[in-house]
Amino acid sequence: MEKVIVLEEGADLDALSCAYGVQLLYPDSKLLRPKQLSKKAGEVFRDFKDFFRIIEELPPEFDLILVDTSNYKEYLEKLKGRVRSVIVYDHHPTKLECCEGKVEQVGSATTLVVEELMSRNVDITAESATLLSFGIYEDTGFLSYEGTTSRDARAIAWLLEKGANLRLIRKYLLDTWSKEQIDTLSKHLHSMESLFLNGKRVLIVVLKSEDYQPDVLNILYELREVKSADALFVIVSAGYKTYVFGRSIKGEFDVESVLERLGGGGHSFASAVKLEGVDAERVKSVLTSLLEGKNPPLRVKDVMTSPPFVLHQDTPVSNALLELSQRNFAGAPVVDDSGKLVGIVYKKNLLKVAKHYPYGRVKDFMVVDFHQLSPEDFIWKAEEILSHYGEKLIPVVENSNLVGVITRLDLLYSIREQTAEIKAHEKVIKLPTHVEETAKQVGTIAQELGFRAYLVGGVVRDILLKKEVWDIDFVIEGDAIKVAQRLAEKHGVDYHPFEEFRTAHIKVNGLKLEFATTRRETYPHPGAYPLVEYAGLKEDLLRRDFTINAMAVCVNPDCFGTLIDYFGGLRDLKDKLIRVLHPLSFVEDPVRILRALRFAGRLGFKLSKSTEKLLINAVSAGLIAKAPKGRLMNELRLALREERIFEILELYKKYGVLEHVLVGIRWSPQLEKKLLSLRDVIAWHRIEFPKEKIDYGWVYLLVLLEESEKGMDFLVDISAPAWVRETYEDIKKNKKELTKKLLSAQKNSEIYLLLKNKPLPFLLILMTEEDIKEKVRVYLEKLRSVKVDLEKFKGLSGRQLGKAIEEEKMKLMDAL
Structure with a gap:
């Protein structure tokens, strides 16, 4: 059976060196050409690629070899039926349930392979010794990092005996940093935050880039601020993936115990985890909660509804509809006589058949092809299923027993809870002169009433883009109608309140003003009109569509002009990106699919990689068809009024949206x-x-x-x-x-x-x-x-005049 070595995305030099050592141990093994390596690993691979036996595609069946990672379950799931056995060489302690290889706590994964070569008395060349030394020296910081063991030193000693070239090792490993790397890091350093926990100083940094640049971390580790801390956590957002790296700077803070709560692994002094579809700001909020000893909802068991409401498969359609309607449920799991889960039935489907089959059985109309979760699964796995397939609920099964269900609403509440620790990035900005005076008046009135007032949404975005604004949106933490009423009285104009929504409209100084009370919105089903509840500013912003539309500017006198940005909208504005605030955004409201493309076309922006994936999933799941036609048509009308309508139509075409609308x-x-x-x-x-x-x-x-x-x-x-x-x-x-x-x-x-x-x-x-x-x-x-000289036709009138003028026009035209 062919053996294939597969490297993780962004693999470092230790992984590459370990892969080479594995090829020395297993002469029949081949390396799948890596798609992305760290900068140093990429340089070494480029210059030493002739030392590797490379294949371009995975064979139909093979033995999988993983190095510097024990994430074998992910590969087994992705490559179901193709992987016959798994071999792992990793220096991050973990439990291996089904694998051969060697997993032990040393400074470098390459050390484990070198030990195998030593025990087998394999003779290697000086070039091979150099290539293996790269990994050990890099991952142990030239044998100086915490976690370095005497075994790493003995491995290096053997490689030096075999002729490892120290000059080449210095050439590839001594850091030289490009201007691009430094610029990337400096752009995000404002996010560095210090926490003081039991006398320990812990730093958290968020780096956002559409493309992951692992080598930027090496610059970060050299900063004086970092070297003086006890521990550092770096959250790297790269496209659809978010990486979290933890490092104990002084060897006295257990970073693994924190990251294992997120599914990570490693050592007490160096640990990491990779998450998919989870925004970096949200990860930071969760990480902060964990460090402070809190227990944010992370697993399905933390948010599921248990025990679940179920319907028996022989329940008549009319009875099932009554049960679902009384509970205001969109659907329910279906069980047989033994209580075994056999399907899911949705109210929408039953309504379609109720007239013709009122005495039909639930089992005749249930869905039998569905996903299920374990209570121990992370909630982002549930989010991935809901965002990818648009399902309304997912059953939770443990030991073949149905123990709960998880719905969109459950996940939206958990997202809200997980973002509770997010802190705003703040900076003072200058408002346009024609907006400033009115904004100050609104802020003063709000403060007198004991409220907080903010400019919010599109107006903030357009002010930052230096665009002219005349339609102004305010949100009030308090009572928006009272503020609008006071402003209208001050200017002697009418105001138009909408009590049901706690909003009001008013025209002042040529500006159209809309006042809204801060609120949260939940959608009963995709595309539905939202249910509204009172909430604070952060939750009001969280309900919005994209980060660039989720910024606010305080207008109260004590903070006038302060930009409040919880979700990285300012950075996305500078990077020209459209990014949703959470993974269920398009599922919650599919009309946002069209809005995302309208804003991208209007502003000449791109979708972030994570948003693009979520949008493609939502379109594939047919969610557009589930949105109310009236709201879709209203969005289309807005698109048709845009100057860059052609660019918007091009995006509709690119993402296959046009055919759905x-x-x-x-x-x-x-x-x-x-x-x-x-x-x-x-x-x-x-x-x-x-x-x-x-x-x-x-x-x-x-x-x-x-x-x-x-x-x-x-x-x-x-x-x-x-x-x-x-x-x-x-x-x-x-x-x-x-x-x-x-x-x-x-x-x-x-x-x-x-x-x-x-x-x-x-x-x-x-x-x-x-x-x-x-x-x-x-x-x-x-x-x-064409005009004619009417003087020629004096004396003519009526039809004669009209006919004469037309004939003259014809002559003049034909003479052109």
């Missing part, structure tokens, strides 16, 4: 060509006729619907303006025939007669047809504006 539309090369042509036509029209105001977004939509048989139904559904519906009807009835006539038209007067009185949107769409584009352009630029 415009049912029956198929993106084709011909459609794309026509949209590109329309973009050029619109750019031309903006320049040539700046006074002709037209909502170009509707013109794009008309092109998208041109080949659809249900286009008019769609336009009625979204309450499109009358001119849009009329233009669509004109296109469907007359475009083909008109195009043929224009092709054969020889004179300008013929073109004029064919196109006069046609609506401008129709004409712009005609210009996307290359064969007639020039003729329509001539009409718009010249023919429609």
Whole structure:
């Protein structure tokens, strides 16, 4: 059986050296070409790649060899059925249940392999000794780090006897740092936070990058601030993954005992864990809670509903509906006579069949293909399932017994609890002059009433982007309606309260102001209108869609102009990224899928890697179809009003969203060509006729619907303006025939007669047809504006005058 060595993503020199040693131990083993290595490991691999036996793809069946990691369960799950046995060489203590190899606590995984070579009396070359020395020297800091053992020193002594080249070792291992690495680190150092725990000083740093740069950590470890601390935890957000590294600086703080709570492993002096789909700020909040001795919900058993409500498989549909409705449950696990879990039934499915099969049995309509969890699973595994598959609930099973269920609401509450420790990044910013005076008045009124007032959301984003703002949103920790009422009285204007939502609208000094009371929102099912409860500022911000829209500016006199950023919105704004606040964001409200693409298109931003993955999962799970049509159509209308509508449509296409919104539309090369042509036509029209105001977004939509048989139904559904519906009807009835006539038209007067009185949107769409584009352009630029000298027609009136003017126009046109 072929043996294959697989390295973890971002593997360091110790892992690479260990992999090479394994190839010396197992002559039939091969290394799967690593996708990503640390900077130093990458340099060594580049220069020594001829020493490795490399394959590009995994064979159908093989023995798996892991080095510098014992995370074999993850591989067994991913490669189910292909891995015959597992061999592990790792220096992080762990329990191996099914593996061969060697796992012992030493300073370097390579040491374990070298010991095997020594015991077998394997003769190695000086080059091999050098390549093995790299890993031991790196992971032990040239035998100086805590955790270094005498075994590491003996391994090095043997390698030196075999001719290890110290000059080459210095060349590759002595640190040289690039400007890019230093810039990356300096950009995030503001996040460094100190905790004082039982006389120990512990540092926490968050580094965010779309691409993981392991070598940045080496710079961090050299900082004076770090060297004087007792322990350091570094949280690295890289795309969809978050890494947490713990290091005991003085050897007196057990970092492993902390990170093992998150599923990590290692030594008491050096430990690490990799998480997927969990935001770095949230991890920091959880880590802070753990360090302070608190118990944040981490496992499924901490948040599941137990005992679960269940339905028997023979329950009649009508009875099951009644039971679910009385409890306001969307679904329930289904069990047989022995209490064994056999399926899940959803209220939505039962409602569809209740009329025709009221006495049918639950087992006939239940879902039998579902995921399940163990009480010991981490809650982010549940989040991954819900965000990827859009399921409403997941059964929790222990020893084949159903012990609980976990729902979206359970997870949203846990996310809220886990983010409780997040602290805001604060800095003072300058508000635009036309906003500043009104904001100060709002802040003063709020303070007099004992409230806190904040500018929030899109207005903060646009102020930071130096955009002009006239629609201003305030949130009030207190009573928004009272603040709006006082401001309206001060200016002698009306205000419009909405008691049900505790909001109010008012116009002051040319600004449209909206006041809202801070609140939290929960969604009963995907896309539903939210249930509203009172909450503080942080929770109000947590309910928002993206980090760049979840910032606030305090306007109370005691903190006026202070930017409050809990979730890294300012950094994402600078990095031009759209990032959701938590992994269930698109599941909670699928309309955010379209909003994410609208903001990305409008601002020229990218989706963060984690947000992109979540969005793709949500689209694949069909969540858009579960959103209320009215809210989807409203979002589409907003997109159609954007100046960069073409860029937004391109993103709709890229992520396969368009087909879910415009049912029956198929993106084709011909459609794309026509949209590109329309973009050029619109750019031309903006320049040539700046006074002709037209909502170009509707013109794009008309092109998208041109080949659809249900286009008019769609336009009625979204309450499109009358001119849009009329233009669509004109296109469907007359475009083909008109195009043929224009092709054969020889004179300008013929073109004029064919196109006069046609609506401008129709004409712009005609210009996307290359064969007639020039003729329509001539009409718009010249023919429609031809004037005649009325002095020639004195004495004529009525029809005679009209006919004479038209005939004269024709002559003038044909003479052009």
